[in-house]
Amino acid sequence: MAKTSPVYARIDTDLKENAENILHRLGISPSSAIQMLYSQIILTKSFPISLKLPYDKPKALGSMSHDELNAELSKGYESIQSGHAYTADEVDAMLDDAFGI
Incomplete structure (x- = not known):
């Protein structure tokens, strides 16, 4: 030993x-x-x-509770209000990098 x-x-x-x-x-x-x-x-x-x-896979919309969905929508709204926005192509690239989808 x-x-x-x-x-x-x-x-x-x-x-x-x-x-x-x-x-x-x-x-x-x-x-x-x-x-x-x-x-x-x-x-x-x-x-x-x-x-x-490992990163958690993103949740499917149908598997979210009402509160989880509202929280995600609020984050998105706040992001847009603060001037942070991405094109669909940018989002697709980020999802591919992060999750392989």
């Missing part, structure tokens, strides 16, 4: 809880995440890790 040493770090409680929730969803323990980080630092001689959860 490999010889191990403890690593102690003081971090913000919310940051720790949020990160550990994501690690749990990825199936990675906090200790494994630290070991992965240290291994990659040695291998690349840099700070290289880019782990992230």
